[in-house]
Amino acid sequence: MGEMKSAWQIAMEKADKLGKASPDELNKIKYEPEGNRIASLYLQDDKYDLAGELAKNAVNDAAAHIKKGIEEILLRNIALPHNEEDMRRTTRSMTGLKILKENKKQLESLFGLVNTLLNQYQVALQQTYAEFKKKAESAIQQTARSMGGAGGNQAALEQKLQFQLQEEWRQISSELDAQYDRALDEHKQKIRELN
16 A cells, blocks of 8 residues: 655655755745644634734744735635625634734725625625515416416426526526625735735
């Protein structure tokens, strides 16, 4: 059976294939995954001390790369809220970025824009769903009326119609998500550019 390799060993093999990596590139390969790990722990545990973890590594060569790894995960977890957990992770990620970033004033301004966008998304999703539901109910009633009392065929037709409506809803909600995701990605890019 083959030997299991760590992410560090695999990264080093890739670096060897590309030629000699600079010390900074080696530190990036080594420490950004550590930042990813720290951010994941922070997101899972509400009592995790992110500021304390950052302070432990503040003076060594790893600090910038660990912060970059943390930032990557936190930004990835700012997302459109489809459920309570999404909202919790987004809020927690924003709190973590406040600890990580130095330019607090601009960060707060961008977070205001993100929160406004997320609220607009939730309202748009609710309105779109209400309109869609009304349309779907009307289509189902119309189908039932047109079928009269056709018995077994009516049940099969209603099932087919419900499947079509589910597919239509997936497409509508995907389009809405894509529209808001683009705007959210723009805000996240601006956050990424802050010190």
